[in-house]
Amino acid sequence: MKNNLDLHIPVLLPEVLNFVKSCNFEQFSYLDATFGRGGHALEINKLFENLKIIAVDQDMEAIEYGKQLFAEKEKNEEIVFIHSNFSKINGYKSLINNFVNNTGISFILADLGVSSPQLDDAERGFSFYKEGPLDMRMDHSQSLTASHIVNEWSEEDLIELFITKGEVRRPQKVVDKIITRRKIKKFESTDDLSYLIEDCLGWRKKGQHPATHFFLALRLEVNKELEVVENSIESLLDLLAPGGLLLVITFHSLEDRIVKYKFKELAEAKGKILTKKVVQASWEDKKKNKRARSAKLRVFERGAYVI
């Protein structure tokens, strides 16, 4: 089994550990809403004896990896794995409550987006640097893929998608080319699309592939990432014990804005925001880990009362 740090370096790790160490409970439990390669889970597990972990991921590969990584802990019934989108967490409430003896969860981490192994595996179709099928699903059991969007969506819908989720100011030129090209031959691979965008726009920003924002928009749409965050924060908060923490790590401005405003909206009824200023990685960590450069952490503490 490959070392998980070779696969994925957890971002904002010291900052996350500092927050969870500040919690005060007799028995600790942790829900990892985005288990990935268990980078955060492994380090958090070292801090607490007999920590109960609920590991959630919508990618079966992450779950399979976790089962090997924590085989001993699973045998000791200290970890359960849930292969699901965390937006469906309410459906697992009784399983979770039984597992933690109805004490509520001490802390929940949602480290959003894709993992390095997902990005690095050409077959998953997330990267414009690797040729693979134009797929981008985190969960292979769902049917919507990036190629469906690119090949089937109307001109108007593609334009709206690239503006709203990719924050591309003028996507018309690229969309025109997509429409012309797909009449002759459908898009099948990541290269089909990334070369077309590169041809159409050229390299404008040093170090940033011209397809970056188009690929981001497609990935967000395929996995409904923004809608999931918006609609799940309250359900996650409701699983916490009073005094428990919800930590959310985002990687781009649209996602961060949703978390920021959702936390504000819920602060009066559910608890308080611990990160008045968003937490970012140290300069050293940003140098070591490219993904850490855009990572932002926000933390919410569940209040002692329930409404």
Ligand SMILES: C[S@@+](CC[C@H](N)C(=O)[O-])C[C@H]1O[C@@H](n2cnc3c(N)ncnc32)[C@H](O)[C@@H]1O
């Ligand atoms: C950034 S990685 C998490 C990395 C993990 N913290 C670590 O240190 O190894 C994100 C993971 O969350 C999963 N994921 C993203 N959104 C999800 C969602 N809405 N529900 C369940 N899993 C999700 C992805 O499949 C991916 O494995």
